[in-house]
Amino acid sequence: MESSQLSERARGALPGGVSHELRYRAPHPIYIDRALGAEKWDVEGRRYIDFKMGSASQILGHNHPAIVDAVKEQASRALFTADCHRQEIEWAEWVNQLYPSAERTRFTASGSEATMLAIRLGRAFSGKDRVLRIDGHYHGWHDHVMKGAKPGNEQPTSLGVPAAVSDLIDLCDADPQALASALQDADIGTVILEASGANYGCVPLATDRLQALHDVARDAGVVLIFDEIITGFRWAPGGRQARDGIVPDLTTLAKVLTGGLPGGGVCGRADIMELMNNAESREGLSPPVSHKGTFNGSPLIAAAACAAMPLLATGEVQRRANDMAALMRDGMNETLVELDIEGLAYGDSSIFHLYFGRRDLQGMSAAEIRGLPAAQVKAYRDGMLSRGVDMMAYTSGLTSAAHTPELIGEALEAFRQTMADMRDKGLFP
């Protein structure tokens, strides 16, 4: 069945025809049949160069043989028994070794669950319900992180979030002075931020600024959480905190953490994490901070993660992915100059973003950077997709260790054609 027919059928079975609201695209989503390396093929056999890479989870490339073998091997022994097992220990030891903030690790079933747990731990440890987060930073879809998810807007990005929950969430810009002034309020006990800057660095967060935010939080004595769900294992084996030497109290991880399978985790200081200990502190009774979840640290996921960890720990995977993203950014900027289009390709690590209308982002707010006209964003994404290149979201993309200079060259040709087409259609006033 073709994508358009599948989409019609899906609308009768799934709300909006999708399982994640960002997967919808007009007139219909693409339906992927298989993937390998940095490429994927839809049900009509059309091939795409992939810069979404499983929403940033597949830094090793699709279907890496070490992961596939580990999953097959584990599946032949036990899919899931809801018991303790050897690999969860090995997996946590990898995290504790690689992440400077990690003395203990607890696994969850998704990234959103990781930020939900980290916020619960922050509240429990500080004894304070109020949490401060940074305007526009994304931490998943649960009630405690919906206010502020859209930059420049205090309204939660969903109906159904109780005002009583949103009232406990304070917002400020990624600015040390603004943070210092917000933290004058002694009722705030926890600060959470996206280690890359909003939306995987679409709104960049320079290292000296991250350091200054960290220092302000330290001075205020709050629990500081870095959300490294994107930056973890990508910006460096030990995430941004290891790369730049800026260490939080708690860290949330997912995506690459799990070898690209579903799941997540929180790691951090032992005195905070041990609030979840019921073996010693409460003689097997409920721990002070409760954390359950049927599929936490499940053996299938742990097997994939344990296979991924040695590959991720050397830094070679990240270096290859970074080089490919740098090629992409440089090529895009050359094309923009060549075609006389005002715009900028930018980004850190193995990520690239695109802004139209300016060649530097100095002094721009998160709301401005994320405020490109919808028609421009759609024309860009559709233009690339129609030329066989799939992007992550908005104007951003990610590379993996499986991208090659040849694939980047091909993608840059699609970019050149898309830009020329958009310019000819008057999309760059």
Ligand SMILES: Cc1ncc(COP(=O)(O)O)c(C=O)c1O
């Ligand atoms: C920085 C960040 N935090 C949290 C999440 C939520 O993770 P999940 O989608 O696994 O719930 C994401 C997902 O994209 C993310 O990028």
